[in-house]
Amino acid sequence: MQTWEVRxxxxxxxxxxLTAVRGLYWKSDNLRERMADEQSFPALVATQLLDEEGRFTYEFEEFIESASSVLVVDGLQLEEAFADPLIVAGVVAAVIDRLTDNYFAVVLPAQNACLGAGSALLAE
Structure with missing residues (x-):
């Protein structure tokens, strides 16, 4: 597990x-356990997306296709003057580009995730 704090x-x-948690399947004995240790949103993602062995659950196999790792983007804090969906989209796109390749499932919070004001901007 790698936690990235992006300024x-x-x-x-x-x-x-912006905080991003990157879970590399091949570098972890159990990706689900490792993500659950992170608490908050990554822990929620782990229980919904991964089985006990740390593999993607059957429900998500078709949706995720060949992903073997996961990037969870959350923890957005942004001064009000810059809290614009286009700015956030640009930052998130740059983070995804930098931290992933074609074999990642990228997870962003939904508006109802109750993670604070930043999650509403990430959901947009």
Whole structure:
């Protein structure tokens, strides 16, 4: 498990941050257990997406296709002046591009995830 804290800056001034948890299936004995240890949203994702052995559950196999790893994006904090869905989309796209390849399932919170104001922007 790798937890990435991404700083969002404008002219060398930090205006926000984004947390991403990257679970690499081949580097973990049990991806589900490792993600559950992270608490909060990654733990919820682990119980819904992965079976006891850390593999994607049958319900998600067709949806996910050949994914073997997972990237959970959450924990968005952003100053109000920059809390725009287009800015968030650009940041999230850059994070996904940097931290994944074709074999990742990327998970973002839904608006009803109750993770704070940042999750509503991520859901958009």
């Amino acid at each position: 969002i800056t404008v002219a060398d001034t930090q205006v926000g941050s």
